[in-house]
Amino acid sequence: MTGHLDLDAAIIGGGTAGCAAALHLATRGLRVALFERRTVGSQASGVNFGGVREHGRDFAELPLSRRARRIWDRLPELIGSDGEFMATGxxxxxxxxxxxxxxxxxxxxxxxxxxxxxxxxxxxxxxxxxxxxxxxxxxxxxxSDGQANPRIVAPGFARAARQAGAQIFEHEAVEGALRDEGGFRLETERGRRVSARTLINVAGAWGAKVAAWFGESVPIEPQSxxxxxxxxxxxxxxxxxxxxxxxxxxxxxxxxxxxxxxxxxxxxxxxxxxxxxxxxxxxxxxxxxxxxxxxxxxxxxxxxxGIEGYTPDEIPVIGPSDTTPGLIHAFGFSGHGFQLGPAVGEVLAELVFSGGSETPLAPFAIGRFTGAAAPVGAQGDGRDPIAAMQQGETR
Ligand SMILES: Cc1cc2nc3c(=O)[nH]c(=O)nc-3n(C[C@H](O)[C@H](O)[C@H](O)COP(=O)(O)OP(=O)(O)OC[C@H]3O[C@@H](n4cnc5c(N)ncnc54)[C@H](O)[C@@H]3O)c2cc1C
CATH class of the missing domain: 3.30.9.10 (D-Amino Acid Oxidase, subunit A, domain 2)
Structure with missing residues (x-):
């Protein structure tokens, strides 16, 4: 299958965070497509313990976690399912x-x-x-903490996102992406060519791999x-x-x-x-x-x-790229991102529309790992990603 898609926003990763972002972006009228290598919710978002807890979190995460908790109560109106969420404490x-x-x-x-x-x-x-x-x-x-059924939450967000107009492509990995003057260009395993003004990296444990395409090196450890x-x-x-x-x-x-x-x-x-x-x-x-x-x-x-990406300080990377305008990251949830996912989707939509969020994100900045901002292609493996893509090479 081939074809060309011209989008406002492309999303890499169909976990809870990606599916929730797709819903909020599509609801606000953007042309958005999500690409998932397997099926939505098949990785950490679908196989986790199902704990929906604020208790015991790093205090830096609490504002985001508090916001997420309010959304868990509203799931039925948001996605047409309560995700079997119960506030059991x-x-x-x-x-x-x-x-x-x-x-x-x-x-x-x-x-x-x-x-x-x-x-x-x-x-x-x-x-x-x-x-x-x-x-x-x-x-x-x-x-106020509780539990939910992880098997059904990300698919619930994906279904609602589709109804809101998002395109969700399963069994379609993004194999490479770069940014040039026209915006982002992605290539998928099915040979589809995609252009997008904004690129959202919610690739879970593989988020650092996507960040590295843009010269940002984050020390993610995949653990299970x-x-x-x-x-x-x-x-x-x-x-x-x-x-x-x-x-x-x-x-x-x-x-x-x-x-x-x-x-x-x-x-x-x-x-x-x-x-x-x-x-x-x-x-x-x-x-x-x-x-x-x-x-x-x-x-x-x-x-x-399942496979989850852990950062050294065990809080995620959430926010704009330091190297590449229009690229936004949210990955490295370090074993506790299921509860956060619904709020991460909202925050990503805010970042797309306004460049900021009502939720404090400073502790999650990618710069805490990458140091000073570097131009695209100046880090990583040293290859020029635009030239590589032009030569038909993906990574
Ligand atoms: C066993 C286990 C138990 C856990 N228990 C809890 C818990 O009780 N409570 C809690 O809050 N959190 C828990 N977590 C953590 C939580 O599940 C994760 O933090 C959260 O689901 C991460 O969501 P995500 O959307 O960022 O990533 P994921 O759900 O991993 O989604 C990322 C998606 O990106 C896709 N992808 C990657 N690269 C590409 C590519 N190039 N192209 C296309 N698609 C790509 C992957 O296939 C994947 O589906 C647990 C995790 C595990 C593994």
Missing amino acids: HLKLARSDEQMASLEDFARGAADYGLAVELITGNRLRADFPWLGPRVVGASLCR PSMQVTEPLPYRLPVNIGVAGGDVYARQIPRGNVIFGGGRGWNDFGAITSRAGGGNVTQAMGRLTDILPWTRHVHVIRTWS
């Missing part, structure tokens, strides 16, 4: 006094952002959460959180569980299965495949039974993972 557990002190610190800091986090210890802990194991010494509860799910059990876990230190987390869906994670698995970044890690799987089981003793002896029926 998120209970973070401490297994030592030091961990409890870290939960207290977070609760104090979160209050500055208007996020309510309750500290729970002593008799109240045992009375309110009788199903916790004895090793837990205290907890903090963020009642290990996930597991048990057989259905009697329903008794009404809140999402995490622990200070993050080595295990769990939630129970109404059908009864307990979904839990902890530790890192394995991936082959080039082949785009991943799986839960052997040793980590049994360690996470042990940690789970430690905090929820009633999960002892239950059957794990499936394990899986």
Whole structure:
């Protein structure tokens, strides 16, 4: 299949962030197309734990996360589906006094952002959460947090984006892109040639690869959180569980299965495949039974993972490119971008229309990794991307 597309905005990546951006740009009348190498929501956005939490975030992320939380309540009107979002609350557990002190610190800091986090210890802990194991010494509860079904959220945004007029191309990787005087020129694996005034890089763990086409080098590490799910059990876990230190987390869906994670698995970044890690799987089981003793002896029926891009400071890159006008990045969500995705889409649309956002983005600037701005083609592998494209070469 070949053809030429002339667009206002081209989007590389069909995760939650990309599909939400497509929706907001199309709703505001832009000619927009999204290109996804596989199917929308098939990578991190579709295989994650499903935690929708503000609790425990880097404070730099809280304004964005607060904005996202408001959107989660509006999903039905926005995309015609609630994504199975339920505000079940998120209970973070401490297994030592030091961990409890870290939960207290977070609760104090979160209050500055208007996020309510309750500290729970002593008799109240045992009375309110009788199903916790004895090793837990205290907890903090963020009642507005919750969980959703990752399988359906990005496809929901993609469906709404299509209805708003966006074109969504699945099984069509973008193999190369460059910018010249006329704007961006993209080449896809199907040989389609695309022109666009704006290019949005929401390529997830592959975002650094796209940034490198424009001379921006971001040290992204592709990692794979290990996930597991048990057989259905009697329903008794009404809140999402995490622990200070993050080595295990769990939630129970109404059908009864307990979904839990902890530790890192394995991936082959080039082949785009991943799986839960052997040793980590049994360690996470042990940690789970430690905090929820009633999960002892239950059957794990499936394990899986996905590929996520981690930055060294574990907050994302969001904002304009330092080298290339019209290029906007949002990637490197470091294991917690599912909750943020709906707000990232709105922010990207704001950046396209006004060059700024009502949400503070300074901590996410790409320049924290790349240093001073450099002209297109001056970094990376040293090749001139425009000349390379003219010679029919893509990368
Ligand atoms: C196992 C696991 C558990 C997690 N748990 C949670 C959680 O509980 N809560 C939370 O908030 N976050 C969680 N996360 C993180 C969260 O899933 C991600 O941060 C988020 O989904 C990232 O969304 P995205 O749209 O940026 O990227 P992705 O969903 O990875 O989407 C990027 C897309 O770009 C496509 N792409 C890449 N290169 C190209 C190209 N050249 N051409 C076309 N398409 C391309 C990819 O195929 C991919 O579909 C978890 C992640 C994993 C892996």
